[in-house]
Each structure stands twice: as C-alpha cells, then as structure tokens.
Amino acid sequence: MGTISNKIAGEPRLLMEAELKPLQGERFQSTGFADLGAARYQLPDGSTEMLLVESAQSVANRLEQVCWDAVEEDLVEPLRGLPYIRVNRQGGVMLTNSLLEAHRLNSPYILEGKDVAVLDKLKVELGTDREGPVSQRVLANVLLRCDTNALLHGVFLAKKDLAGGRYRLARLLTGFIEARNVKAAESGGVKNDRVNPGGDTGKGFGNVPFHRTEFVAERMTAFFNFDLALLESYGLAANANDLVVALGLWKVRRFLRTGLRLRTACDLELKGDLVATRPTGYQIPTEKELEVTLKDKISVCRTAGLLGEVCEVNWGE
Numbered sequence: 001m002g003t004i005s006n007k008i009a010g011e012p013r014l015l016m017e018a019e020l021k022p023l024q025g026e027r028f029q030s031t032g033f034a035d036l037g038a039a040r041y042q043l044p045d046g047s048t049e050m051l052l053v054e055s056a057q058s059v060a061n062r063l064e065q066v067c068w069d070a071v072e073e074d075l076v077e078p079l080r081g082l083p084y085i086r087v088n089r090q091g092g093v094m095l096t097n098s099l100l101e102a103h104r105l106n107s108p109y110i111l112e113g114k115d116v117a118v119l120d121k122l123k124v125e126l127g128t129d130r131e132g133p134v135s136q137r138v139l140a141n142v143l144l145r146c147d148t149n150a151l152l153h154g155v156f157l158a159k160k161d162l163a164g165g166r167y168r169l170a171r172l173l174t175g176f177i178e179a180r181n182v183k184a185a186e187s188g189g190v191k192n193d194r195v196n197p198g199g200d201t202g203k204g205f206g207n208v209p210f211h212r213t214e215f216v217a218e219r220m221t222a223f224f225n226f227d228l229a230l231l232e233s234y235g236l237a238a239n240a241n242d243l244v245v246a247l248g249l250w251k252v253r254r255f256l257r258t259g260l261r262l263r264t265a266c267d268l269e270l271k272g273d274l275v276a277t278r279p280t281g282y283q284i285p286t287e288k289e290l291e292v293t294l295k296d297k298i299s300v301c302r303t304a305g306l307l308g309e310v311c312e313v314n315w316g317e
Contacts, residue, residue, distance in 0.1 A: 012229035015278040019271040020220045027185045027214040029265035051182040059175035064099050066254040078291040081298040083308045104150040115313040130164040140234035145308045173248040174225045181218035243297035250290040
C-alpha cells in the first residue's frame with residue numbers, strides 16, 4: 001500500500017473503536033426496527049444486557065452523508081475531484097446522486113430511467129455474459145473510476161443486463177455502535193389538543209398520551225472494521241489503494257466529529273479518541289492529515305487516469 005498505510009501493509013484488518021457518551025444527561029434513543037423495536041440482547045454470560053445503538057447499514061449511510069455539502073450541492077471541499085453519479089431533473093436541477101442513494105450505483109434513478117448512459121457504460125466496461133465467473137477486480141477498478149464511494153461501501157448491481165445481476169462487492173469499511181450494561185429509561189407524554197381534548201384521535205384531534213423508551217448504559221462504543229485484505233485482493237494501483245484507505249479513515253474521523261446527532265433524542269460525542277485495536281500501536285492520522293493526503297492522492301490518481309469525471313444523467317418520466 002501507499003504512504004498513509006505503510007504501517008498496516010500486510011494486515012488483513014484495521015480495527016478501530018471510539019467510546020461515546022450522550023452530549024447531555026445520561027439517556028439516549030437507540031435505533032429501532034419495524035418488526036422488533038429496539039435491538040436488545042444478552043451476552044452468553046446470561047446477565048450482561050446489550051443494545052444495538054446504530055446498525056451497520058445506518059452507519060454506512062452516515063459515513064456517506066458526511067461527504068456531501070447540501071448547501072453547495074457538491075462534495076465537501078477535501079473530496080472534490082472524486083467521481084460520482086449525479087441525477088438531474090429537467091433543467092439541470094439535482095434530484096439525487098449515488099452518494100445519497102440507498103443502493104448507490106444500483107439506484108433505480110440511475111439505472112432504470114430513460115437516460116441509459118450509465119447502464120450502457122457499465123455494459124461496455126463490465127460485460128453482460130450470463131455464464132462464467134465475474135471479476136471483482138474489474139468491478140473494483142470500474143467503481144474506482146466512476147463512483148469511488150461505492151467501492152468503499154459496497155454495491156450489488158442487480159440488473160440482469162449485467163452478467164445476470166451477479167456483480168457485487170462487499171463493504172470494505174463497516175461500522176456499528178453498541179451499548180453495554182443497558183437499562184431502559186421509561187417516560188412518556190401527551191399530545192394536547194387545547195381546542196377539543198376529547199376529539200377523534202383517529203383524525204388527529206384530541207389528547208393523545210404516548211409511551212417512550214430511552215436507555216442508559218455503562219458504556220457505548222463505536223466500532224469500525226476496514227477490510228484491508230479485501231482491498232488488496234482487488235489489485236488496484238498503489239496510489240488508488242492509498243486513496244481508498246485515506247477516504248475511509250477520513251469518513252470515520254469526520255463522522256465522529258460532525259455526524260453523531262443520530263436522532264432527536266440521541267445526540268452523542270466522543271469520550272476520548274478513535275484508537276486502533278488491531279494492529280496495536282497504529283496511530284490513526286488526524287482529519288487534517290487525511291485531508292492533505294486525500295487532495296494529493298485525488299490529484300495523482302486523476303493524472304494517472306484512475307478517476308473519471310462526475311457523470312450526470314437525466315431523470316424524467
């Protein structure tokens with residue numbers, strides 16, 4: 001690997017963690033699932049109560065969100081020069097893009113519209129054969145060139161036109177947040193109707209009492225796993241490897257600094273610093289150091305033809 005990752009060359013994983021705490025008070029609101037509610041579980045000792053505060057899929061989305069400047073409708077300044085897919089409405093107004101879409105490059109707004117520029121490009125560069133093995137190396141290089149973010153966070157190109165829908169890459173960078181020794185903090189409230197307290201609540205009138213469950217915990221930790229062995233298996237150029245590592249570490253740093261308002265009642269902050277637990281002793285570069293590296297590697301990779309331009313497609317019925 002390149003200069004930023006020379007101390008982790010040959011390591012299969014870079015494991016990182018950071019202890020978190022509520023910004024105010026002790027209570028926090030966890031993520032929830034429609035058919036489950038809060039994801040609570042016990043360790044095998046039968047007594048330690050655990051809680052999933054933020055899932056891997058949600059953390060991936062949040063790591064992508066820190067890349068986007070909603071005011072400028074562009075990548076944040078340190079990342080400008082990276083390729084992505086921008087979807088425009090009529091008149092050139094942005095509708096969405098591959099960083100903000102749940103399925104990234106596989107978004108229907110990118111591959112299912114009348115503008116088939118991206119799909120045609122993928123057909124040419126990836127091939128459409130429905131039989132025989134597909135090459136993850138080829139897919140990784142294509143993603144690096146057209147949507148570097150999808151290379152880092154994974155993609156599943158489910159289009160039958162693309163090798164029968166068999167092109168997929170797993171996440172290189174995975175994160176989740178969990179809390180240890182949790183207890184429920186029960187509370188509630190009432191939605192008051194000052195005009196007609198006894199009105200039809202089914203139509204939005206009347207007083208409506210509600211129950212609320214938050215949590216307190218002995219410890220809350222954000223975990224991150226960078227699969228360096230998988231990255232090496234793609235056979236990218238050295239500068240491209242270094243770019244991907246720097247991008248992933250920058251996203252983690254940026255998320256921990258700016259993205260910890262997870263929900264209305266879950267506003268967190270760092271308690272200590274981000275540390276590497278494997279390999280031990282590895283010093284994770286600061287956000288500023290990573291920004292310097294990113295600008296340099298983006299420039300180098302663009303000069304070498306490894307990164308393409310931002311691709312714009314039009315969405316219309």
